Amino acid sequence: MMIVEGRMKIKIIKIDKENFLRVKNGEIGKLFLPILISILLFTIGQIINPGFASLQNIGNIFAIAGILTIASTGQTLVIISGNYNIDLSVGALMSMGAVLGSGLLRGLDKNIFLTFVVIIGIGGFFGFIIGSSIHWMSIPALVMTLSMVSVIDGFTLAISKGRPYGSAAPFLLKIGGNRIFGWFRVLSIITIVLVVIVTIILTRTRYGKKLFLIGNNRMAAKVSGIKIGTLVIATFILSGVMGAVSGIFLLSMVGTAQIQMGASYTMLSVAAVVLGGTQLSGGKGSYIGTLFGSIVFVTLTNVLISIGMKQGVRLIITGLVLVMILGAYSRQPRLRQ
Amino acid sequence: MRTRKVIDTSVLPSVILFIVFVIINSILSKNFMRASAWISFLQTVIPILIISIGQAVVIIGGGIDISVGSTICVVNVIMATTSSFEGSALKPVIIGLSAAIAIGAFNGFLVAKLRTPALLATFATSFIGNGIALTILPIPGGQVPLSLSNFYHFKFFNTIPLALIYVVFVLLIWLIWKKSPMGVALYAVGHNKYKAFFSGIEVYKIQFYTFVFSGFAAGIAGLCISSNISAGDPRIGSVMTLNSVAACVIGGISLAGGSGTVIGSIFGAMFIYLILITVMGMNVPVYYQDLVSGIIIVIGIIIAVYIQKRGRPTKTY
Numbered sequence: 001m002m003i004v005e006g007r008m009k010i011k012i013i014k015i016d017k018e019n020f021l022r023v024k025n026g027e028i029g030k031l032f033l034p035i036l037i038s039i040l041l042f043t044i045g046q047i048i049n050p051g052f053a054s055l056q057n058i059g060n061i062f063a064i065a066g067i068l069t070i071a072s073t074g075q076t077l078v079i080i081s082g083n084y085n086i087d088l089s090v091g092a093l094m095s096m097g098a099v100l101g102s103g104l105l106r107g108l109d110k111n112i113f114l115t116f117v118v119i120i121g122i123g124g125f126f127g128f129i130i131g132s133s134i135h136w137m138s139i140p141a142l143v144m145t146l147s148m149v150s151v152i153d154g155f156t157l158a159i160s161k162g163r164p165y166g167s168a169a170p171f172l173l174k175i176g177g178n179r180i181f182g183w184f185r186v187l188s189i190i191t192i193v194l195v196v197i198v199t200i201i202l203t204r205t206r207y208g209k210k211l212f213l214i215g216n217n218r219m220a221a222k223v224s225g226i227k228i229g230t231l232v233i234a235t236f237i238l239s240g241v242m243g244a245v246s247g248i249f250l251l252s253m254v255g256t257a258q259i260q261m262g263a264s265y266t267m268l269s270v271a272a273v274v275l276g277g278t279q280l281s282g283g284k285g286s287y288i289g290t291l292f293g294s295i296v297f298v299t300l301t302n303v304l305i306s307i308g309m310k311q312g313v314r315l316i317i318t319g320l321v322l323v324m325i326l327g328a329y330s331r332q333p334r335l336r337q
Numbered sequence: 338m339r340t341r342k343v344i345d346t347s348v349l350p351s352v353i354l355f356i357v358f359v360i361i362n363s364i365l366s367k368n369f370m371r372a373s374a375w376i377s378f379l380q381t382v383i384p385i386l387i388i389s390i391g392q393a394v395v396i397i398g399g400g401i402d403i404s405v406g407s408t409i410c411v412v413n414v415i416m417a418t419t420s421s422f423e424g425s426a427l428k429p430v431i432i433g434l435s436a437a438i439a440i441g442a443f444n445g446f447l448v449a450k451l452r453t454p455a456l457l458a459t460f461a462t463s464f465i466g467n468g469i470a471l472t473i474l475p476i477p478g479g480q481v482p483l484s485l486s487n488f489y490h491f492k493f494f495n496t497i498p499l500a501l502i503y504v505v506f507v508l509l510i511w512l513i514w515k516k517s518p519m520g521v522a523l524y525a526v527g528h529n530k531y532k533a534f535f536s537g538i539e540v541y542k543i544q545f546y547t548f549v550f551s552g553f554a555a556g557i558a559g560l561c562i563s564s565n566i567s568a569g570d571p572r573i574g575s576v577m578t579l580n581s582v583a584a585c586v587i588g589g590i591s592l593a594g595g596s597g598t599v600i601g602s603i604f605g606a607m608f609i610y611l612i613l614i615t616v617m618g619m620n621v622p623v624y625y626q627d628l629v630s631g632i633i634i635v636i637g638i639i640i641a642v643y644i645q646k647r648g649r650p651t652k653t654y
Contacts, residue, residue: 137639137642137643138642139642140592142401143582143586143638143642146582146583147634150579150627150630151628151635153627153631154625154627154630158624270457271460280454310471310475312468312469312473312475313468315467315468315471316464316465316468318464319463319465319468322460327451327453330453331452332453335534335540
């Protein structure tokens with residue numbers, strides 16, 4: 001800690017090596033459980049339906065979980081930032097990214113750069129509106145992001161006139177569909193690179209350290225001279241950008257865009273983040289956890305589909321498993337301590 | 338000992354917004370002030386009014402219930418499948434309402450007994466509810482008994498719809514709760530559950546009852562919506578959850594819990610539905626309607642929250 005010219009300023013330079021992935025102490029257990037559950041699910045799937053644990057299928061599951069992980073990036077950062085912040089506009093932003101992306105790409109590789117710039121711009125703009133309303137107007141994040149869903153969906157509808165046009169560029173389709181060694185999707189590589197980058201941002205940069213600090217104790221952060229407003233708004237801008245960009249990746253895997261195609265990802269991203277051991281109250285969590293949370297969720301859905309269950313039964317079982325996982329490690333302390 | 342009454346001003350923004358939009362609507366369209374327009378408006382808005390009442394009670398108690406939409410779906414498909422068009426209405430009503438109360442009790446069990454966060458617990462329940470609805474009735478169809486539909490669409494002197502009785506019924510139960518010692522306890526739990534616990538209030542019991550009440554309200558709302566459209570649709574309630582939360586916030590109920598009144602949520606819900614009518618009345622092109630109404634709702638929320646900002650830290654569930 002250094003005090004510079006009378007203004008208090010914390011300089012965090014030292015980083016202990018065990019803390020690199022934020023998996024020390026109790027957090028290792030929280031990562032262990034999702035891994036165990038996924039292995040268990042794969043075993044069950046293999047027993048019931050031989051061929052389930054084939055490399056081909058594992059590659060597919062990783063790719064779908066990758067989309068969910070990319071979509072949950074912003075959610076992880078927002079939830080870590082504390083104050084019960086949450087971003088429920090992820091799904092709407094994804095649909096927006098996919099529909100607008102397909103319209104801008106028009107199936108041509110040369111449009112990719114422009115598309116990414118425009119989509120990032122729009123996503124960042126929506127993120128800025130959400131973040132600034134939450135910070136300056138002190139509107140609860142849950143309400144603000146929920147009500148922005150209809151604005152973003154309305155925006156998508158207004159631009160596309162209800163009929164998504166264009167298609168994904170061939171290069172993006174290769175990213176979403178091609179396989180390395182016959183099973184590992186190119187998309188999974190992007191996911192892994194993203195996980196490394198975000199983990200480094202969370203654990204090795206000033207931004208990440210400040211994010212955990214404002215999540216843990218806002219008053220302490222304020223007293224230490226951290227500009228909470230800038231940090232919160234920046235986090236929501238990042239969340240908006242990542243939400244919109246994940247829409248393009250969803251498009252790259254599916255091929256064609258539909259209105260509302262990302263809507264289900266909103267609550268799935270919250271579930272993935274919580275399964276990954278990030279606390280809803282903020283200040284604690286990791287992006288690696290989110291990756292494993294996504295894998296658990298996608299594997300579960302995949303096992304149920306491979307057994308041949310109807311959608312209704314699948315939803316019931318998913319809900320029950322979610323209840324069990326919540327009961328296992330998302331419980332709040334007793335009132336009598 | 339007498340306590341001084343303090344007038345709660347948290348309802349004001351929603352009432353003002355409501356009146357402003359009534360005036361705008363009556364200028365935009367001459368038909369708006371006719372009784373027939375009001376009756377059809379009320380018949381559409383009554384289900385959302387009722388779930389907003391339930392949502393308001395949960396939020397005042399410091400929780401949130403995002404499973405109300407799926408509860409409505411469950412009740413709707415039960416209403417549409419357990420009886421025939423000419424058949425008795427008693428069986429579907431009893432089965433539907435008990436299912437709704439059971440879902441509410443399950444939520445209460447998760448939040449109060451297992452101590453899981455309300456947002457996640459009710460999210461998990463909404464999966465289960467949607468799954469049950471889709472299993473009972475995979476595609477829209479079925480028949481709701483005619484007698485229910487006739488009851489819902491009956492009106493006195495062609496001006497007052499009988500359907501309002503459902504709102505009055507739910508409000509009456511809430512009023513009994515509010516006037517009893519449990520009413521004070523509810524606000525205490527929402528405000529600070531630790532202080533409430535150490536004052537001898539049974540915090541877990543109160544939390545449990547808020548979710549049961551919300552489930553019951555969702556059941557009545559499901560009954561209303563089934564009577565109104567007289568058919569079953571396993572996805573009918575999905576949109577309503579978000580509207581009920583927005584209605585509470587516009588109505589001046591703080592998501593931190595412990596403040597606000599149920600009346601506010603009623604005005605909030607009516608405001609949201611008035612906007613949809615306004616946007617249609619303004620002849621906005623069809624593809625821009627969602628965008629325009631969404632922006633107006635966001636502005637409404639900003640106004641409502643900004644007016645009653647009290648400097649309390651914002652906890653969101």
